[in-house]
Amino acid sequence: MPVMKFGGTSVADAAAMENVINIIRGEIKETAPLVVSSACSGITNKLVALAHDAAEETCPEAFSLSNEIKTHHQTVIDDLIQTESLRKSLHELVNKYTDEINTLIKGVDIVGELTPRTLDAFYSYGELFSTNILAAAMQERGIKTEWLDARQVLITDDNFGQAQPLWDITQENLNTVVLPKLEAGIVVVTQGFIGSNRAGKTTTLGRGGSDYSAAIFGALLNRASIQIWTDVDGVLTCDPRMVPEAKRLKVMTFSEAAELSYFGAKVLHPSTIHPAVKNNVPVYVKNSKRPESEGTLITNDPELLKGMTVSGMVKSIAYKKAQSIINVRSTNMLGTYGFLADVFRVFADNETSVDMISTSEVSVSLTISNTKNLNQIIEDLKHYAEVDVEHNAAIVCVVGDKLRSSAGVAGRIFNAMHGVNIRMISQGASEINVGFVISEKDLEKAVKALHNEFFSEVSGSDVFA
Numbered sequence: 342m343p344v345m346k347f348g349g350t351s352v353a354d355a356a357a358m359e360n361v362i363n364i365i366r367g368e369i370k371e372t373a374p375l376v377v378s379s380a381c382s383g384i385t386n387k388l389v390a391l392a393h394d395a396a397e398e399t400c401p402e403a404f405s406l407s408n409e410i411k412t413h414h415q416t417v418i419d420d421l422i423q424t425e426s427l428r429k430s431l432h433e434l435v436n437k438y439t440d441e442i443n444t445l446i447k448g449v450d451i452v453g454e455l456t457p458r459t460l461d462a463f464y465s466y467g468e469l470f471s472t473n474i475l476a477a478a479m480q481e482r483g484i485k486t487e488w489l490d491a492r493q494v495l496i497t498d499d500n501f502g503q504a505q506p507l508w509d510i511t512q513e514n515l516n517t518v519v520l521p522k523l524e525a526g527i528v529v530v531t532q533g534f535i536g537s538n539r540a541g542k543t544t545t546l547g548r549g550g551s552d553y554s555a556a557i558f559g560a561l562l563n564r565a566s567i568q569i570w571t572d573v574d575g576v577l578t579c580d581p582r583m584v585p586e587a588k589r590l591k592v593m594t595f596s597e598a599a600e601l602s603y604f605g606a607k608v609l610h611p612s613t614i615h616p617a618v619k620n621n622v623p624v625y626v627k628n629s630k631r632p633e634s635e636g637t638l639i640t641n642d643p644e645l646l647k648g649m650t651v652s653g654m655v656k657s658i659a660y661k662k663a664q665s666i667i668n669v670r671s672t673n674m675l676g677t678y679g680f681l682a683d684v685f686r687v688f689a690d691n692e693t694s695v696d697m698i699s700t701s702e703v704s705v706s707l708t709i710s711n712t713k714n715l716n717q718i719i720e721d722l723k724h725y726a727e728v729d730v731e732h733n734a735a736i737v738c739v740v741g742d743k744l745r746s747s748a749g750v751a752g753r754i755f756n757a758m759h760g761v762n763i764r765m766i767s768q769g770a771s772e773i774n775v776g777f778v779i780s781e782k783d784l785e786k787a788v789k790a791l792h793n794e795f796f797s798e799v800s801g802s803d804v805f806a
């Protein structure tokens with residue numbers, strides 16, 4: 342039985358939820374699937390916005406957003422639920438959650454501070470709303486279903502906003518609370534993205550973290566597969582918003598998928614892959630609007646990958662906008678040791694992760710997405726070297742089997758880039774990615790040229806659909 346994760350686009354409104362229910366129904370056999378759902382699309386962003394409004398003393402805006410969230414869920418309930426009593430109890434629940442959100446807004450306004458802990462409390466309501474409505478609609482349609490508060494089972498560390506699971510406790514909770522229900526044929530509907538620390542306070546796994554929840558549950562419950570249901574046919578050769586003619590990948594390796602998601606392919610959360618790889622649970626990415634499409638299988642099973650791992654084959658292109666390049670130059674770098682350690686310590690001390698690095702004899706260039714502590718970073722780096730910063734850059738990453746060792750691929754990539762100024766180049770140690778940094782204004786041109794170079798003639802192969 343699979344763990345089935347439905348993203349925000351798959352539970353956006355009543356019609357989308359009805360689709361999802363039909364998909365789940367098709368998976369119920371003797372045992373039932375575990376269903377992990379995100380918040381309705383757009384709701385988490387509204388919760389972030391209202392939390393910040395509250396912190397910045399613009400409470401009327403915060404209350405107005407809270408009202409929009411309430412109205413959205415009231416509409417979903419009215420469109421989806423026919424039974425009067427069920428509607429009434431769901432409306433009461435929506436009112437209760439809205440009151441709690443409004444109390445949090447007032448609290449943040451009074452204290453004038455929005456901590457990661459409080460932000461997680463705000464975040465949790467998106468998934469609480471959507472899963473309660475979905476579970477009730479399934480019960481109404483005669484499917485044996487129970488709603489579960491994920492915070493009772495997914496126990497995490499105290500790293501609010503970016504929490505990591507505590508594996509042993511979570512395993513035990515799943516075995517005692519969830520497994521018996523699934524084995525009795527009861528579908529359990531729970532939230533992605535949220536958990537709680539040992540003290541019972543709400544935590545979240547980072548934005549997009551519902552995929553990660555599904556992978557954690559799938560790995561610990563030893564499920565046959567993890568299904569990630571979204572609004573595209575699978576993992577594609579590029580984000581279809583940039584390249585509408587992007588093609589579906591039939592199968593890819595875990596490493597290729599991890600690289601793509603790390604470099605911005607939003608279809609999967611970067612951490613999803615780890616628990617799945619460790620436990621060898623295949624991941625299927627599928628389209629909830631077109632369930633008949635086969636989707637993409639992500640696996641390391643050599644049998645399933647036969648014919649799919651052709652050396653030097655480019656599988657997909659990802660990109661990440663809003664990068665800042667930090668160039669650090671020092672003649673002290675020449676022949677000394679410890680210089681790079683000093684540079685990286687500055688980023689660690691300022692809690693900023695580095696996306697891409699390239700070095701020469703006397704300089705190192707790094708890119709970061711989070712510029713919150715940039716001024717302090719520059720000040721600290723100036724103790725060691727000259728520093729300059731370029732904003733509005735983008736990383737482009739070409740992913741595929743053994744790209745680094747394959748003669749000719751780099752030539753094709755950079756030939757396709759003529760007229761585009763390449764600011765940095767980096768080839769990952771994993772052999773499966775070639776990445777480079779360009780100005781954001783050249784991004785569309787660069788990605789379209791690359792896609793044309795590698796994918797204009799691949800239809801009908803074993804790898805691409």
Ligand SMILES: Nc1ncnc2c1ncn2[C@@H]1O[C@H](COP(=O)(O)OP(=O)(O)O)[C@@H](O)[C@H]1O
Nearest residue numbers: 348349350571572575576577579580606607608
């Ligand atoms: N390589 C890719 N393959 C498929 N989708 C991609 C890729 N890169 C980016 N995307 C984007 O990811 C989106 C799905 O992610 P997201 O919006 O988070 O969906 P969900 O609500 O299901 O979590 C797609 O609509 C697509 O625009």
Ligand SMILES: N[C@@H](CC(=O)OP(=O)(O)O)C(=O)O
Nearest residue numbers: 348349379385548549550551
């Ligand atoms: N709702 C959360 C978690 C999530 O994973 O959402 P989605 O599956 O829609 O990307 C977010 O927006 O970050």
